[in-house]
Each structure stands twice: as structure tokens, then as C-alpha cells.
Amino acid sequence: MYLSDVLKAEETIQNLYYNGENPPHMYWTKFEQLLNNAYSVMRRKYSAECHPEEMKIRSLLKKIRDPALEHIHPVIIQRQEERSDYTYLHAMADIKKDVVRRHPNSDDNTKNSRRVKETTARKQQHYKHRGGRNSKPSSKSTSNDKTTHDSGNYHPDAKTITLTNGKKINYHPSFKFHPDTYRLFSYQQKKMLKDERRAFNQKKDQQSQKFESRIVKSIMSQLKDAGSIISAITQENNSPPGLPSSIMGGRNAQDKRNKGGRSK
Numbered sequence: 001m002y003l004s005d006v007l008k009a010e011e012t013i014q015n016l017y018y019n020g021e022n023p024p025h026m027y028w029t030k031f032e033q034l035l036n037n038a039y040s041v042m043r044r045k046y047s048a049e050c051h052p053e054e055m056k057i058r059s060l061l062k063k064i065r066d067p068a069l070e071h072i073h074p075v076i077i078q079r080q081e082e083r084s085d086y087t088y089l090h091a092m093a094d095i096k097k098d099v100v101r102r103h104p105n106s107d108d109n110t111k112n113s114r115r116v117k118e119t120t121a122r123k124q125q126h127y128k129h130r131g132g133r134n135s136k137p138s139s140k141s142t143s144n145d146k147t148t149h150d151s152g153n154y155h156p157d158a159k160t161i162t163l164t165n166g167k168k169i170n171y172h173p174s175f176k177f178h179p180d181t182y183r184l185f186s187y188q189q190k191k192m193l194k195d196e197r198r199a200f201n202q203k204k205d206q207q208s209q210k211f212e213s214r215i216v217k218s219i220m221s222q223l224k225d226a227g228s229i230i231s232a233i234t235q236e237n238n239s240p241p242g243l244p245s246s247i248m249g250g251r252n253a254q255d256k257r258n259k260g261g262r263s264k
Contacts, residue, residue: 008041012037013035013051015155015156016031016035017156019066020066020067020068021099021103028096028099028100028103031063035092046215049218050215053088057076057086060088060091060095061073061091065156068102155170163181163189164184164186173199174200
């Protein structure tokens with residue numbers, strides 16, 4: 001488990017939101033997979049107690065910012081109160097049902113689009129090996145590939161900027177831009193990215209340190225409680241034998257008294 005994976009998972013848990021269906025940038029299946037994977041990384045790194053079920057459900061409701069899903073919030077809260085076994089995965093499944101009901105073809109369209117892209121890529125690779133007409137892509141197609149390389153970037157606080165070639169892209173200091181895209185930044189945009197990325201990384205490091213500190217304190221508290229329990233059990237097991245029967249003088253003393261009473 002790399003620290004970069006943990007930091008990425010932590011950033012996902014803090015900054016991922018669902019504002020409605022907007023493929024390919026964000027859609028429910030992608031939101032669900034990213035959030036579940038992030039929690040899985042944190043669970044493997046620390047423990048399930050790192051993010052209790054109640055906290056995950058509250059966080060999930062805050063991340064749902066689609067106005068069409070506002071009605072689902074009180075429903076989830078009510079089900080959580082009525083059922084003691086209601087978990088984060090139950091809440092995620094209930095919200096997904098509502099999303100699928102409102103957008104029945106959203107996942108199908110996303111999958112179909114992915115299949116078309118994969119099929120096209122395989123065909124181009126096939127022609128390339130055979131020396132076909134697609135073996136040397138035109139400069140126009142290459143340019144499009146460069147500018148669409150960063151289309152997967154998403155952040156709720158992202159904004160749109162215009163590059164020197166007139167193309168508009170999503171921008172946020174947390175994004176990693178393709179070198180060919182970065183070359184199209186103006187001088188002011190490059191300076192802005194440098195300054196904002198430095199501030200963003202500093203803030204992320206501070207949040208990571210606070211999070212690590214909370215985890216360490218939680219683990220130390222659990223170890224302390226476990227040590228107290230073990231100490232109590234040890235003291236009980238090491239107590240002198242025969243104490244419970246000392247009031248009657250022990251088994252041997254009772255036998256002597258009984259024999260003495262019968263001889264008289």
C-alpha cells in the first residue's frame with residue numbers, strides 16, 4: 001500500500017461530489033466506484049473503525065448535490081433510524097435505484113460509448129500494424145488527442161479556462177495536465193497553476209497530517225482500553241486460590257470439623 005494511494009483515497013473522500021448525470025466527466029457508476037474504492041483503500045490501510053458506517057452515510061448524503069435527489073435524504077435518515085443493520089452500502093443502493101429510475105439509459109450509454117472507443121482503438125491498432133491508411137494519424141487527429149487527454153479531470157470547484165489555441169478545458173490545481181495541453185497555457189495561466197498548485201498541496205499535506213494524527217490517537221485509545229481489559233483479566237487469574245472459601249476455613253478445615261462432630 002503506497003502513501004500516494006492513501007492520499008488519493010483521502011482526497012476522493014473529501015472532495016468527490018455527485019451533481020447529477022454528466023458523462024463522461026461524472027455519472028453515478030463512476031461516483032459509486034470512486035467512493036467505494038477510496039473507502040476500501042482506507043480500510044486496508046487502517047481498519048473499518050477508521051470510517052464508521054454512520055459517518056459514511058452522513059458523508060454520502062452531503063456528497064449528493066443533485067437537486068433531483070433532495071427527497072432521498074430524509075428517506076435514508078429514516079431507514080437508518082428504523083434499522084440497526086442499515087449500512088453505507090444499503091444507502092448507496094437505495095440512492096442508485098432512484099438514479100436509475102430517473103436515468104434508465106445512463107449506464108447503457110456510458111458502456112456503449114466505452115465499447116465504441118475500445119473497438120475504434122483496436123481497429124486503428126490493427127491498421128497500424130498492417131500499414132493501412134490509419135498507420136500515420138493526421139496532425140488534426142493528433143491535436144484532438146492532445147486536447148482531449150485531460151477530459152477525465154473532475155473537481156467540484158473546477159473552472160473553465162481558454163487555452164492559447166482557443167480551446168476551453170476544465171481547470172483545477174489538483175489536475176494533472178498532459179504536456180501538450182500545458183504548452184497551450186498562457187504565461188499567466190502557467191503562473192496561476194504553479195501558485196495555486198503549491199497552495200493546494202500545502203493544504204492537502206496539512207489535512208493529511210491532521211488525519212494521520214486522528215488515526216494515531218484513535219489507535220492509541222483502543223490499545224489503552226485493550227490494555228486495561230487485559231490487566232483486569234490477568235489480576236483476576238492471578239488472585240490467590242481458596243479465597244472464596246476462606247470464610248469457611250477451606251475444604252480441609254471443613255472436613256476436620258465434620259469428622260470431629262461425628263466422633264463426639
